[in-house]
Amino acid sequence: MTAGPPRGRRRAAVLFDVDGTLVDSVYVHTLAWWQAFRQAGYDVPMADIHRSVGMGGDRILARLLPADRDTDRDSEIMTSHAAVFSTFWPSLRPLDGARELLERCHDGGLAVALASSARERDLDVLRAVVGGDAVIDAATSSADAKESKPAPDILVAALKALGVRASDAVYVGDAVWDIYAAGNLDIPAIGLTCGGTSEAELRDAGAVEIYASPRALLDNLADSAIGELAARVRRS
The missing domain is CATH 1.10.150 (DNA polymerase; domain 1)
Incomplete structure (x- = not known):
């Protein structure tokens, strides 16, 4: 498990899958x-x-x-x-808007974590591809979980690293396995179709919102589940 630069404790968080969600892989x-x-x-x-x-x-x-x-x-x-x-x-490239999405979540007062099933070495490479280390508070890999997705272990590890409750988090992923993992913790999950899974499949798996890409989510962030979470934090 790795963490970003030290910063003040944040009360709520956005967790991100990486492969297919932030990186076109x-x-x-x-x-x-x-x-x-x-x-x-x-x-x-x-x-x-x-x-x-x-x-x-x-x-x-x-x-x-x-x-x-x-x-x-x-x-x-x-x-x-x-x-x-x-x-x-x-050859790996970030999906359009990936780094900016992480930055916007951070600027909105939310902690940012990568909750991925990737091997630790692959995750290091993927983080470098995204280029958002300055705003990433924690990152979990397959080494941090006993069971892989759709089990929620990796998300649990990310929440523990951040000190954030599941009720104060949103998860963003591109596969039905991401949506199922979040559902096991009652975490609202936003689905992205840029990994090749259809909107219908993601919605059937339990996604609360669907967007085509990180850029599309970024363009609608204020009205999304992430925007609602950030507004709740500001009111508290």
């Missing part, structure tokens, strides 16, 4: 998993992989591979995925 992960599966002798359709991205690697394997497989090879497959994904690090 979902389809890179899809390709990396597809290649890792093929190297291990499994032919898994990319469409199935894409719909699983957002879970932790352990859950992706359990969801997509045969139950009677040799699970001793699971770590090898996850290592292959990590190796392929790392070759794309130099």
